[in-house]
Amino acid sequence: MPKETFYNLDGAKQRRIFQAAVQEFSRRSFNEASINQIIKQAGISRGSFYQYFQDKEDIYLYMLTEIGKEKTAAIEQVRQQRPAGDDFFAALLQMTEAALDWARAMPQYNQIGMRMILDDSEFIIKLRQLSPAAVNQFITLIERDQKRGLIKSDVKPELVIDVIMVLMQHCLKEYYQSADYAGMLQQAKKIFAIIKHGIAAPKSTGE
Amino acid sequence: MPKETFYNLDGAKQRRIFQAAVQEFSRRSFNEASINQIIKQAGISRGSFYQYFQDKEDIYLYMLTEIGKEKTAAIEQVRQQRPAGDDFFAALLQMTEAALDWARAMPQYNQIGMRMILDDSEFIIKLRQLSPAAVNQFITLIERDQKRGLIKSDVKPELVIDVIMVLMQHCLKEYYQSADYAGMLQQAKKIFAIIKHGIAAPKSTGE
DNA sequence: TTGTCATATGACATACTTGTCATATGCAAA
DNA sequence: TTTGCATATGACAAGTATGTCATATGACAA
Numbered sequence: 001m002p003k004e005t006f007y008n009l010d011g012a013k014q015r016r017i018f019q020a021a022v023q024e025f026s027r028r029s030f031n032e033a034s035i036n037q038i039i040k041q042a043g044i045s046r047g048s049f050y051q052y053f054q055d056k057e058d059i060y061l062y063m064l065t066e067i068g069k070e071k072t073a074a075i076e077q078v079r080q081q082r083p084a085g086d087d088f089f090a091a092l093l094q095m096t097e098a099a100l101d102w103a104r105a106m107p108q109y110n111q112i113g114m115r116m117i118l119d120d121s122e123f124i125i126k127l128r129q130l131s132p133a134a135v136n137q138f139i140t141l142i143e144r145d146q147k148r149g150l151i152k153s154d155v156k157p158e159l160v161i162d163v164i165m166v167l168m169q170h171c172l173k174e175y176y177q178s179a180d181y182a183g184m185l186q187q188a189k190k191i192f193a194i195i196k197h198g199i200a201a202p203k204s205t206g207e
Numbered sequence: 208m209p210k211e212t213f214y215n216l217d218g219a220k221q222r223r224i225f226q227a228a229v230q231e232f233s234r235r236s237f238n239e240a241s242i243n244q245i246i247k248q249a250g251i252s253r254g255s256f257y258q259y260f261q262d263k264e265d266i267y268l269y270m271l272t273e274i275g276k277e278k279t280a281a282i283e284q285v286r287q288q289r290p291a292g293d294d295f296f297a298a299l300l301q302m303t304e305a306a307l308d309w310a311r312a313m314p315q316y317n318q319i320g321m322r323m324i325l326d327d328s329e330f331i332i333k334l335r336q337l338s339p340a341a342v343n344q345f346i347t348l349i350e351r352d353q354k355r356g357l358i359k360s361d362v363k364p365e366l367v368i369d370v371i372m373v374l375m376q377h378c379l380k381e382y383y384q385s386a387d388y389a390g391m392l393q394q395a396k397k398i399f400a401i402i403k404h405g406i407a408a409p410k411s412t413g414e
Numbered sequence: 415t416t417g418t419c420a421t422a423t424g425a426c427a428t429a430c431t432t433g434t435c436a437t438a439t440g441c442a443a444a
Numbered sequence: 445t446t447t448g449c450a451t452a453t454g455a456c457a458a459g460t461a462t463g464t465c466a467t468a469t470g471a472c473a474a
Contacts, residue, residue: 005421029239035463036460044422045422046424046463047421047464050462050463050464056462118327120325149408151406152406163374163398163401166377167370167373170369170373191370194367195402196405196407199358199402200358200403200404201356201357201360215451241431242432243430253453254433254435254452254454255451257434258450258451262432263432416474418471418473418474419470419473420469420472421468421471422468423466423467423469424465427463428463428464430459431459432459432460433457435454435457436453437452437453437455438452440450440452442447442448442449
């Protein structure tokens with residue numbers, strides 16, 4: 001919640017400040033990030049900064065909500081272009097592609113998201129606990145597939161989501177280092193196959 | 208590689224300094240950690256610190272090797288008490304229990320390990336790349352089980368290890384917050400079951 | 415032109431950090 | 445006792461950071 005004065009600024013300047021924040025918060029952890037760097041990058045004075053924002057937490061939250069808006073819009077676009085598959089794994093794959101797309105297009109935003117997951121400063125921990133996590137939709141999908149007899153009924157949907165989220169994060173992190181889009185997608189598919197079918201050899205029934 | 212002067216110190220003082228480092232590096236990231244805190248905690252003067260160590264990296268490396276020694280000893284002990292199971296999943300479970308034991312007994316050490324995985328300061332990244340990771344043993348186990356027909360032959364052992372390592376880290380992280388030993392072990396088992404058998408319902412063969 | 419008011423500015427106080435260095439201390443040998 | 449050497453110390457310089465505040469600026473109204 002920036003102060004009124006910030007919103008009175010013309011759009012270009014707001015944007016400049018936003019982008020300076022993105023740059024700094026994607027480069028360093030919340031604690032390490034420096035307001036000095038942000039104002040230098042944005043080309044505003046120290047005094048002005050405190051006229052716009054309460055403190056570092058304030059501009060961080062502002063930046064997050066801005067990114068959130070853009071992300072929602074982007075996801076909506078993907079969803080319209082490629083309608084969701086009809087089972088859990090199809091939907092999962094679609095989401096994975098969307099996530100990779102996002103990471104590729106907005107590396108800094110993704111970096112910030114990454115940091116948020118890893119960062120363990122008090123503020124970020126508090127913040128993370130509030131995050132809603134749009135997982136409910138997937139839980140519903142799993143439950144439906146369980147009723148349809150596609151997924152074992154004795155696994156807990158929450159656990160599956162948990163496992164998959166963790167692995168997805170890992171893939172994104174790897175993608176950062178390798179920057180190999182196709183390879184990463186390939187690997188994600190293999191991982192999902194493991195989750196789907198397991199690694200144990202079939203018990204000499206089909207063989 | 209601390210300086211000679213450090214090793215000339217009597218054991219108690221060395222230990223005090225080591226523990227001060229553990230405390231600080233488990234509390235804050237490498238970049239955020241402060242030498243001031245360490246010397247205050249250890250009860251030595253600023254000047255002395257620089258007589259013992261080159262800089263922050265130096266004491267960090269020293270601390271890591273010390274922890275490494277202790278860990279190796281602890282693992283050896285576990286291995287002797289509980290001999291490894293004869294297939295991959297048995298060995299995996301044993302390792303999980305060992306890891307949880309370790310985390311419970313040495314929360315700070317584990318915290319440091321955790322930080323090392325997450326930390327993205329230049330120094331830590333460089334350091335992490337050097338780490339050998341004692342995964343080879345597990346890869347061998349998987350390959351053996353593949354030959355024995357227990358594990359599908361078309362999965363890449365490296366990928367499986369990767370997936371499991373990531374999930375294990377996640378479990379440890381969760382364990383930190385919940386501090387529920389039994390519950391965590393239970394969850395780990397369920398996760399391994401997913402890896403083993405998958406979540407897809409059997410194709411109307413057994414039902 | 416003058417008055418008013420929102421906004422912009424950077425100097426400042428304060429509080430941290432790291433690494434150095436002149437000096438002090440204490441021990442051991444001569 | 446005196447000499448000499450290893451070690452201990454904290455003041456210091458130089459850098460970083462944050463948040464405040466008196467003052468300057470510029471735009472618009474009277």
